[in-house]
Amino acid sequence: MDAPGTPLVVLDHVNKHYGDLHVLNDINLTIAKGEVVVVIGPSGSGKSTLCRAINRLETIDDGTISIDGQPLPSEGAALAKLRANVGMVFQSFNLFAHKTILQNVTLGPIAVSKKSKAEADGRAMELLERVGVANQAKKMPAQLSGGQQQRVAIARALAMQPSVMLFDEPTSALDPEMINEVLDVMVGLAKEGMTMIVVTHEMGFARRAADRVVFMADGRIVEDTTPAEFFDHPKSERAKDFLSKILTH
Amino acid sequence: MVIFDNLPLYLEAFLQTLALLLLTIVLALPLGAVIAAMRISPIGSLRATATVYTEILRNTPLVLVFIFCFVVLPILGVILPFMFSAVLALTLYTAPFFAEAIRSGINGVPVGQAEAARSIGMTFGQTVTLVVLPQAIRSVIPPIINVMIALTKNTSIAGGFFIFELFNSGRRLVNENGDQVILVLVGVAAFYLLITIPLGQLADFLERRVVIRR
Numbered sequence: 492m493d494a495p496g497t498p499l500v501v502l503d504h505v506n507k508h509y510g511d512l513h514v515l516n517d518i519n520l521t522i523a524k525g526e527v528v529v530v531i532g533p534s535g536s537g538k539s540t541l542c543r544a545i546n547r548l549e550t551i552d553d554g555t556i557s558i559d560g561q562p563l564p565s566e567g568a569a570l571a572k573l574r575a576n577v578g579m580v581f582q583s584f585n586l587f588a589h590k591t592i593l594q595n596v597t598l599g600p601i602a603v604s605k606k607s608k609a610e611a612d613g614r615a616m617e618l619l620e621r622v623g624v625a626n627q628a629k630k631m632p633a634q635l636s637g638g639q640q641q642r643v644a645i646a647r648a649l650a651m652q653p654s655v656m657l658f659d660e661p662t663s664a665l666d667p668e669m670i671n672e673v674l675d676v677m678v679g680l681a682k683e684g685m686t687m688i689v690v691t692h693e694m695g696f697a698r699r700a701a702d703r704v705v706f707m708a709d710g711r712i713v714e715d716t717t718p719a720e721f722f723d724h725p726k727s728e729r730a731k732d733f734l735s736k737i738l739t740h
Numbered sequence: 741m742v743i744f745d746n747l748p749l750y751l752e753a754f755l756q757t758l759a760l761l762l763l764t765i766v767l768a769l770p771l772g773a774v775i776a777a778m779r780i781s782p783i784g785s786l787r788a789t790a791t792v793y794t795e796i797l798r799n800t801p802l803v804l805v806f807i808f809c810f811v812v813l814p815i816l817g818v819i820l821p822f823m824f825s826a827v828l829a830l831t832l833y834t835a836p837f838f839a840e841a842i843r844s845g846i847n848g849v850p851v852g853q854a855e856a857a858r859s860i861g862m863t864f865g866q867t868v869t870l871v872v873l874p875q876a877i878r879s880v881i882p883p884i885i886n887v888m889i890a891l892t893k894n895t896s897i898a899g900g901f902f903i904f905e906l907f908n909s910g911r912r913l914v915n916e917n918g919d920q921v922i923l924v925l926v927g928v929a930a931f932y933l934l935i936t937i938p939l940g941q942l943a944d945f946l947e948r949r950v951v952i953r954r
């Protein structure tokens with residue numbers, strides 16, 4: 492294990508276009524081991540694309556992304572191996588609909604990491620316990636509430652023992668009363684030193700758990716600072732405008 | 741009556757039709773699954789190969805595929821037993837139909853499922869076999885059985901190529917019993933229905949059994 496503070500995720504002059512749209516515009520971002528970075532910004536600013544580029548669910552046009560010093564492989568087994576090391580939690584949970592909760596968590600360890608079923612089951616139950624849904628292990632995803640499903644999705648990602656976790660608006664598909672149960676799990680992870688990149692508009696989470704806030708607009712990183720600084724003293728007009736909108740509604 | 745008098749002949753032909761059907765399914769279904777996987781694969785050349793194959797075979801009359809296997813291949817020096825050639829022709833022709841049925845089912849599985857699978861480090865093959873196909877099964881069953889029903893009827897083409905299956909037996913019996921043509925054909929049809937009706941019911945049954953809730 493490297494000490495906290497060594498760069499883990501490095502984006503260097505990353506650009507991506509969708510046709511004429513410049514969704515990622517010269518992105519430079521370094522995330523150190525153990526750091527929790529909240530990415531915030533208006534709809535369409537490229538936050539999801541950024542997240543998805545980091546585990547190469549989206550390709551980039553130019554620039555480099557490296558994880559733990561390794562540039563992202565382009566395809567094949569090397570890419571699969573890298574993805575196992577980068578956990579991802581989606582807005583829409585995406586639990587495997589044909590598998591039980593327990594199987595959702597064990598499928599990766601068994602199929603990808605070649606763990607024995609017994610070992611995978613044991614570890615999965617620990618993780619489900621930790622996110623508070625161990626008693627649902629035998630159910631199917633559709634039988635769980637959104638908040639429960641998202642916590643299972645976090646357990647599924649953790650089961651691969653990733654060195655960084657990406658969250659793309661993990662609470663925005665949830666009913667308000669379920670948001671905190673998911674955020675609490677995420678705060679716990681942050682406290683334990685997990686490296687996290689979290690796209691969210693939950694200011695409470697950002698203030699409680701984030702080391703940095705990255706504000707994106709029109710495909711660029713406009714501000715990159717501490718949560719207190721960002722929320723209390725935003726520098727750019729874009730950020731001030733954006734904050735006034737999310738604060739007033 | 742002509743049907744009962746010739747029951748052994750009908751049965752022999754029926755078994756031959758059944759053999760054509762089952763052998764073709766056993767070969768064409770996996771081949772179809774491979775073609776479907778190729779068509780969604782990240783590798784462009786695989787996608788192109790599968791697409792071209794599918795489009796050519798789906799748009800060629802089955803008789804031409806039979807002529808290719810029974811006439812062209814021997815000219816090229818590939819001499820196969822008749823039954824082998826017939827199953828080959830039916831397999832080549834049917835696999836793309838299975839592939840399309842499977843592909844439409846795959847397209848019905850939300851992309852988030854495949855993305856989640858890839859994000860935990862599954863390879864393309866694992867994503868398809870462990871996550872996408874098992875969920876596509878339910879919507880894939882009815883179209884696959886439809887392909888099987890069409891295949892059952894298509895086996896009759898083999899009757900024109902030296903295989904003594906149901907259609908061929910009908911032809912022979914018509915020649916021998918010119919006065920009872922209708923009855924002979926009713927007998928032939930009844931044996932085809934003996935296959936296709938249970939297939940349809942199997943489709944209903946399986947569709948009800950394999951339900952995935954979202």
Ligand SMILES: Nc1ncnc2c1ncn2[C@@H]1O[C@H](COP(=O)(O)OP(=O)(O)OP(=O)(O)O)[C@@H](O)[C@H]1O
Binds near residue numbers: 509512532533537540
């Ligand atoms: N596959 C695609 N093809 C074309 N344009 C796309 C595609 N995916 C995203 N875009 C566009 O790229 C821009 C950035 O999208 P992205 O999803 O990264 O934004 P976002 O910041 O996550 O927004 P939101 O807050 O709404 O989730 C948007 O304008 C979107 O319409």
Ligand SMILES: [Mg+2]
Binds near residue numbers: 538539540659660
């Ligand atoms: Mg988004």
